[in-house]
Amino acid sequence: xxxxxxxxxxxxxxxxxxxxxxxxxxxxxxxxxxxxxxxxxxxxxxxxxxxxxxxxxxxxxxxxxxxxxxxxxxxxxxxxxxxxxxxxxxxxxxxxxxxxxxxxxxxxxxxxxxxxxxxxxxxxxxxxxxxxxxxxxxxxxxxxxxxxxxxxxxxxxxxxxxxxxxxxxxxxxxxxxxxxxxxxxxxxxxxxxxxxxxxxxxxxxxxxxxxxxxxxxxxxxxxxxxxxxxxxxxxxxxxxxxxxxxxxxxxxxxxxxxxxxxxxxxxxxxxxxxxxxxxxxxxxxxxxxxx
Amino acid sequence: xxxxxxxxxxxxxxxxxxxxxxxxxxxxxxxxxxxxxxxxxxxxxxxxxxxxxxxxxxxxxxxxxxxxxxxxxxxxxxxxxxxxxxxxxxxxxxxxxxxxxxxxxxxxxxxxxxxxxxxxxxxxxxxxxxxxxxxxxxxxxxxxxxxxxxxxxxxxxxxxxxxxxxxxxxxxxxxxxxxxxxxxxxxxxxxxxxxxxxxxxxxxxxxxxxxxxxxxxxxxxxxxxxxxxxxxxxxxxxxxxx
Ligand SMILES: Nc1ncnc2c1ncn2[C@@H]1O[C@H](COP(=O)(O)OP(=O)(O)O)[C@@H](O)[C@H]1O
Ligand SMILES: [Mg+2]
Numbered sequence: 001x002x003x004x005x006x007x008x009x010x011x012x013x014x015x016x017x018x019x020x021x022x023x024x025x026x027x028x029x030x031x032x033x034x035x036x037x038x039x040x041x042x043x044x045x046x047x048x049x050x051x052x053x054x055x056x057x058x059x060x061x062x063x064x065x066x067x068x069x070x071x072x073x074x075x076x077x078x079x080x081x082x083x084x085x086x087x088x089x090x091x092x093x094x095x096x097x098x099x100x101x102x103x104x105x106x107x108x109x110x111x112x113x114x115x116x117x118x119x120x121x122x123x124x125x126x127x128x129x130x131x132x133x134x135x136x137x138x139x140x141x142x143x144x145x146x147x148x149x150x151x152x153x154x155x156x157x158x159x160x161x162x163x164x165x166x167x168x169x170x171x172x173x174x175x176x177x178x179x180x181x182x183x184x185x186x187x188x189x190x191x192x193x194x195x196x197x198x199x200x201x202x203x204x205x206x207x208x209x210x211x212x213x214x215x216x217x218x219x220x221x222x223x224x225x226x227x228x229x230x231x232x233x234x235x236x237x238x239x240x241x242x243x244x245x246x247x248x249x250x251x252x253x254x255x256x257x258x259x260x261x262x263x264x265x266x267x268x269x270x271x272x273x274x275x276x277x278x279x280x281x282x283x284x285x286x287x288x289x290x291x
Numbered sequence: 292x293x294x295x296x297x298x299x300x301x302x303x304x305x306x307x308x309x310x311x312x313x314x315x316x317x318x319x320x321x322x323x324x325x326x327x328x329x330x331x332x333x334x335x336x337x338x339x340x341x342x343x344x345x346x347x348x349x350x351x352x353x354x355x356x357x358x359x360x361x362x363x364x365x366x367x368x369x370x371x372x373x374x375x376x377x378x379x380x381x382x383x384x385x386x387x388x389x390x391x392x393x394x395x396x397x398x399x400x401x402x403x404x405x406x407x408x409x410x411x412x413x414x415x416x417x418x419x420x421x422x423x424x425x426x427x428x429x430x431x432x433x434x435x436x437x438x439x440x441x442x443x444x445x446x447x448x449x450x451x452x453x454x455x456x457x458x459x460x461x462x463x464x465x466x467x468x469x470x471x472x473x474x475x476x477x478x479x480x481x482x483x484x485x486x487x488x489x490x491x492x493x494x495x496x497x498x499x500x501x502x503x504x505x506x507x508x509x510x511x512x513x514x515x516x517x518x519x520x521x522x523x524x525x526x527x528x529x530x531x532x533x
Contacts, residue, residue: 182396
């Protein structure tokens with residue numbers, strides 16, 4: 001039982017990271033109808049910025065984290081300007097290709113600056129954690145779960161309970177109509193990009209101390225986030241969250257009970273199973289039309 | 292005084308002109324009907340006014356302000372509210388949320404004032420009261436049209452642009468909607484009304500213009516337009532004058 005709970009705890013923690021990246025992914029699908037291949041690199045860049053802030057500038061941890069997230073939000077706007085804006089009237093595909101270009105570009109820039117050697121990030125708290133009923137509560141996993149829950153709650157409140165959230169939703173549903181009502185559509189889209197990048201940065205900053213910080217981390221997280229998106233339902237916000245958690249738990253149990261080397265394969269087995277049995281995902285939306 | 296003044300306006304989406312130099316005006320307080328067959332350029336005229344057509348030239352003024360080259364959002368802030376073809380009610384938002392968003396062009400509006408005005412819209416459209424928290428995609432055509440008009444009015448427009456409000460509605464609902472348009476005008480809003488259904492449009496309009504493939508063919512009061520037999524046959528749906 002303790003083993004089961006331990007795996008569940010760990011799986012939820014890693015799943016929460018996938019959920020955050022997947023959420024950022026879905027928000028851009030909704031706001032701009034783009035599939036952002038560089039979504040995982042928001043996490044990678046966030047982690048590297050934290051490394052920079054802590055190791056090079058010796059900033060206090062909280063300051064470095066806040067700065068990282070702010071910088072990544074600004075980066076999100078620049079990213080929109082470079083990949084989405086010039087191609088926005090050309091349909092979805094050119095923008096997707098340009099995000100692939102951005103992914104290659106960003107990863108190589110970081111590779112050039114930092115080299116291939118993975119970097120190490122310390123955890124948020126000095127204490128490693130504590131044990132409850134035989135389950136070791138790692139402080140970093142706890143931090144991940146708490147932060148992710150808080151962010152999801154906050155996002156729900158903003159989207160559903162504020163006028164700003166309604167304007168973002170209106171923009172997502174019908175841009176031309178939104179502008180006919182005087183809603184600043186461009187601002188809403190840029191805001192979504194900023195938030196999406198910030199979410200990625202949060203994920204990167206949180207997962208950095210667990211994994212090594214490496215150039216390739218973005219790509220593998222993005223794959224999981226995309227898989228989470230398929231499982232949850234393409235373009236669905238609750239789907240991104242539930243899909244991410246499910247994936248994290250599934251691969252953790254798979255690694256523990258079946259095979260460690262094939263850990264990553266479980267994610268894709270589940271995706272294949274979903275595509276075969278329930279292609280619209282858990283919170284199904286019209287996959288065929290959008291894909 | 293002219294509220295909307297259009298002079299030799301041309302508009303195109305790509306290579307060829309959809310509007311080929313049209314001139315007309317709408318006086319403060321009027322209901323003006325823009326009539327014409329499908330594809331004549333009626334919607335394009337409204338879209339050009341709202342800044343939604345990429346290539347527009349000529350004169351386009353709201354009061355003393357030229358609208359040419361302004362962004363849609365700036366035009367709405369100047370007091371032009373456009374209820375487009377197809378209603379375009381946000382499907383994933385409730386009736387109330389749709390109506391609230393209609394006031395997005397008004398900066399610094401107090402919440403209490405906003406909600407009072409929303410309540411006024413529900414008084415204007417009592418049928419919507421029980422649908423207040425219903426999502427847009429669940430509404431019928433007539434209900435969508437009412438939400439679209441209510442939302443358009445939340446902008447407190449000086450000029451309301453209505454694109455085919457009768458389209459696809461049962462006759463009794465059409466009458467309801469047009470009664471409300473008359474009421475809106477009585478309360479002081481100027482209306483530019485696009486319709487294929489000339490009968491109903493001319494029953495409430497002060498003046499009408501007939502558009503044919505991007506050119507204005509004729510203008511006049513409803514009586515004058517009905518009196519022109521050629522026009523009546525060709526553009527006003529035969530001799531079935533109301
Ligand atoms: N977005 C668009 N892109 C290209 N051509 C368009 C567009 N919208 C309308 N048109 C063309 O402009 C002409 C006038 O259309 P429209 O203004 O919608 O007419 P109406 O509203 O009178 O039926 C039509 O020939 C139509 O094909
Ligand atoms: Mg039309």
